[in-house]
Amino acid sequence: MFKKNLKLLDFALLMSFLNFLFFHLPFFTFVFNKADHKSLSGVTIIISLIILMLVLNSLLFYLILFLSRFAGKSLLVLFFIINSIAVYFINTYSVIIDESMIGNIFNTNYQESSSFFSFKLILYIVLLGIIPAIYIIKAKITTPTLKKFSVTSSLTLLLITILIFANASNWLWIDKNSKTLGGLAMPWSYSVNIALFYVHKSQKNEKEILLPKATIKDNKKSVVVLVIGESARSQNFSLNGYGKNTNPLLSKTPNVFSFKATSCATYTTAGVKCILEPTSSDDLYEILPNYLYRNDVEVIWRTTNWGEPPVHIKNYQTRENLAADCKGEGCNYDEILLSGLKEQILASKKNKILIVLHTSTSHGPTYSKKYPPRFETFKPVCNSVELGNCSQTELINAYDNTIIYTDYILHNVIEDLKQLKEFNSAMLFVSDHGESLGEKNLYMHGIPLSIAPKEQYEIPFIVWVSDNSKQLKPKPDQILSQNNVFHSVLNFLGIQSPVYNEGMNIFK
Incomplete structure (x- = not known):
């Protein structure tokens, strides 16, 4: 299983497929419930989002792994483990991993976080996180030439662009549901929202803005x-x-x-x-x-x-x-x-x-x-x-x-x-x-x-x-x-x- 060398593109596609299979049931359950799956427009949205999810993640994994094998594998291991935890909470408590939820997580102390501990959580982490992580670490990958990498990336970007513009009539639906869609897409829900959380936090004043002086009007206790x-x-x-x-x-x-x-x-x-x-x-x-x-x-x-x-x-x-x-x-x-x-x-x-x-x-x-x-x-x-x-x-x-x-x-x-x-x-x-x-x-x-x-x-x-x-x-x-x-x-x-x-x- 680990002896056979995998082409980088094949490995990126495999990781995208596993990521899709393990972590995107809540995403597509939401899409299926919200989109009119009996209409042509609804079917188009569902099929397009499936293809986009698979292709976009493949491209990003492909790019990261091409730039650095070690960094790429490390990120994939991290993604699968965090994804397993995130999807447990999504499935168990119906949460959405948006920016405010990231703030909640960072403000959680040990006493609160320990109250969520369960055997089911351990199963999620082991089956959906640790076992795939072992495979990722041990997998042998062959790197393509720069020319082949450039051609593959360019064609993939072209496909993504075509899909996006082919769904121009559905942009309004996607915009309306973007907060939920973005909070359920793994691993980008927490990746993007962690970045947004810190960007917005850095833009806020860290020191309190003092209010004008107050006066005590009487001595009544x-x-x-x-x-x-x-x-x-x-x-x-x-x-x-x-x-x-x-x-x-x-x-x-x-x-x-x-x-x-x-x-x-x-x-x-x-x-x-x-x-x-x-x-x-x-x-x-x-x-x-x-x-x-x-x-x-x-x-x-x-x-x-x-x-x-x-x-x-x-x-x-x-x-x-x-x-x-x-x-x-x-x-x-x-x-x-x-x-x-x-x-x-x-x-x-x-x-x-x-x-x-x-x-x-x-x-x-x-x-x-x-x-x-x-x-x-x-x-x-x-x-x-x-x-x-x-x-x-x-x-x-x-x-x-x-x-x-x-x-x-x-x-x-x-x-x-x-x-x-x-x-x-x-x-x-x-x-x-x-x-x-x-x-x-x-x-x-x-x-x-x-x-x-x-x-x-x-x-x-x-x-x-x-x-x-x-x-x-x-x-x-x-x-x-x-x-x-x-x-x-x-x-x-x-x-x-x-x-x-x-x-x-x-x-x-």
């Missing part, structure tokens, strides 16, 4: 606890009309108001940034905690999550920081964020306090491990990381239990704030984005916002205020946004600022 939810979607909150009672405590709590809202994005990094900035922007403006801290407000950030913009404050506390003084079962879950919180507020020497609790309660795929066993109200639950292996009932039960646990955490925040009699207190709960739970065969989040289903961007916005502090402006059916948070916190704490927008403030 005020505290806001902003709870940033993780993957919480509004339709599973009984406060928003969900059929199952997922808010047994908040539904009985006076001064709790629940609104529907939309997120700026479907992934954590952009969602959290949007919650903390005055208006949605691609630029990195000074975020709320940094802004208030710089203007003499006490700011405390507690997190069991990741992916937030740079936070420049004194009291930034992670799970590890909080674990030392936490006791009990809840310390293994998001309750750790409440450990000693009331005492920390009372110890402050400042009159204006912002607390940010960045939770991870509803992050998949291991929903059933995000809450203590006593909160497993709905059964049976999904315990697999391969969500498609569970029934939708099991999956939604596990997810709904995370909402019940969120309800418990928010209730405890409110109970702590009620005891601070000297303070005007408020709690705001806003999620970074929503979550798909098998609807349209989609799971979790991260689909580009332009094509994302509503489950991934419709989020809860829950507010509690202490007696005699503030009333709310929005009507119950008004849809809010994540940007309402910045201006509402400024208003509640009595902070005057040139960037304050009364129209985005929810308090009277």
